[in-house]
Amino acid sequence: MIKFLFHRFDKTAAYFIAALAVLGVLIPILNLALPEASTFHIPTYLVSLWGKYLAYALLALALDLVWGYCGILSLGHGAFFALGGYAMGMYLMRQIGSRGVYADPILPDFMVFLNWKELPITWYFFDHFVYAIAMVILVPSLLALIFGWFAFRSRVTGVYLSIITQSLTYALLLAFFRNDMGFGGNNGLTDFKDILGFSIQAPTTRAILFSITALMLALGFIVARAMVASRFGQVLASIRDAESRTRFLGYRVENYKLMVFVVSAAMAGIAGALYVPQVGIINPSEFAPANSIEAVIWVAVGGRGTLIGAAIGAVLVNFAKTWLTGTFPDFWLYGLGALFIGVTLFLPKGIIGTLTARFNSGGKGDTA
Template structure:
C-alpha cells in the first residue's frame, strides 16, 4: 500500500550513474525561466503601469490580481509536488499552512490599519466589536513587519515540524497520513472560526489599508506584490529542482518508491521526510503571505479541507513529480475556475469533479505527461 509503482520520469533520471549529477535544468528549461522572469519583472509592470488605460496592452487591476493570486497558488502547488511527487506524502492539509502564513501577515496588516478602522480605535474593528480591551499576548510585536515576516516562516514551519515528527516517527503513511492531515486542517478551521481565538472568527481579517506605508490598493503596490510573487515562484522552482536533483533528493525519491528498502540500506527516512515536509509547509506559508495582501482578505474558510484537496488536484492535473507541471496545473484549473464561475457557476463543481476523476483515470502523469508521451517518453 505504501509503495507507489508509477514509473515517474525523475526516478529514471535519478538512477543514472552515481557521480554525474543531473543538470539543474535543460537549455530549454533555462530559456523558459528566463522568459518567465522577463515577463514577470519587466513586461507586466510596463503593461500595468505605463500602458495607458483603454489600450489593448493595458493590464487591468482585476487581471493583475487574478494572475498574482494564481502565482501564489502555483507556489503552493510546487511545494505540494515536492512532498507528494517526490516523497510520496499526500497531504490533504496544505491549505492550513497557506492560511497560517496568510494570517501571520494579516496580523501585521491589521495593525497597519491604525486608527483608520470603522471604530477609530487602537484595536482592530473585530476586537472592538467583541469588547476586548487589549491585544492578546500572541499579538505582541505584530506591528513590526519583519517580526510578522518571521512568523510567516516560523508558524507553519514549527507546526509542520511537530506534526511531522510525531506522524513520521510512528510511521503513519499513505491514506492514514492523508486523512490525519485533513483532520488537522479541519480542526484548525473550527478553531479559527471561534471568535475567542482572537483572529476575527468568521470574518477573519479584511479592510486592509496599507503595507509598509504604501497604499495596498494602489496599482504600484499591486504590481510590486505581483512581481514579488512571480519571482518567489521562480526561486521556489529553482530551489526545489536543486533539491530533487541533489543526493538528498535521490534518497527522498527512493523513500517514495520503497521506504523499507531505504531503511534497510541504513538511511533514516524519518529525517528526510521531516525536512522535505517542513520545507514544503514553509513555502506554502510564504505563498499565503503573498496571497493575502493581494486579495485583501483572509478567513478560516481558506482552511476548509476542500481547498487543500483542490491544491492536490492542481498538482495532479499538471503532472506530479515534475515541478513545472503543478505550475501549469494551477494556472489551468484556476483560470477554468474563474471562467466557469463567471459564465456558469452551477457547473463548476461538475467540472472540478470531472477533473478529479478524469485526471486520475486517464492522465496519471498529468498534462506534462501527455506532452512527454507524445514526444516518445524521454527524460526531462
C-alpha cells in the same frame, strides 16, 4: 553553492524561470505604463487575479515537493498556506491603526467590537514587517515540524497520513472560526489599508506585489529543483518507491520526510502571505479541507513529480475556475470533478508528465 544550485538544470527549467521573469516584468509594465484605452493595457484587477494564480502555483509547487517526490499525500497543505496568510493579515491589520471604524490606535476593529481591552500576546510585534515575515515562515514550519515529528516517527504513511493531515486542517478551521481565538472569527481579517506604507489598493503596489509573487515562485522553484536534483532528492524518490528498502540501507527515513515536509510547509506559508494582500482578505474558510484537496487536483492535472507541471496545473485550473464560475456559476464543481476524472483516465501523468514522456520516447528510445 552557486554550482550546487544550478547544476543539473535542464532547458525546461531555464525556460520556466525565464517565462516567470518575463511575466513578472511585462504584466506590471502593460498595467502601469500603457494608457487605459490601449488594447494591450492590463487592468489592475487582472494583475491581482494573476498574482493570486501565481501564489496558488507556489502552493502547488510545495505540495508537489512532498507528494510527487516523497509520496507524502498531504490533504492539509491549505493549513500551512492559511497560517502564512494569517501572519501577513495580522501585519496588515496592525497597519490600519486608528483608521479603523472604531479608530482604536492599537486594537483591530473586531477586538474593539468584542469589547477587548488589550492586544492578545499572539498579536504582539505584528506591527513590524520583518517580524511578520519571520512568522509567515516560522509558524507553518513549526507546525509541520511538530506534526511531522510525531507522524513520521510513528511511521504513519499512505492514506492514514492523508486522513490525519486532513483532520489537522479541519481542526484549525474550527479553531479559527472561534472568536476567542483572537483571529477575527468567521469574518477573518480584512479592510487592509497599506503595506510598508504603500496603499494596498494602488495599482503600483498591486503591480509590485505581482512581481514579487512571480519572483518568489521562481525562487521556490529553484530551491525545490535543487533539492530534488541532489542526492537528497534521490533518497526522497527511494523512500517514495521502496520505503523499507531505503530504511534497510541505513537511511533515517523519518528525518528525510521531516526535512522535506518542513521546507514544503514554509513554501506554502510564503504562498499564503503573498495571496492575502492581493485578494484583500483571509478568513477561516482557507483552512477548509476542500481547498487542500483542490490543490492536490492542480498538481495531478499539471503532472505529479514535475514541479513545473504543478505550477502550470494550478494556474490552468484556477483560470478555468474563474471562467466557469463567472460564466456558468452552478457548473464549476462538476467541471472540477470531470477534470479530475478526465486527467486520471486519460493523462495519469498529468499534462507536463505526458508531454515529457512523449518527448523522451521520441528522442532516445530507452524507455522502460
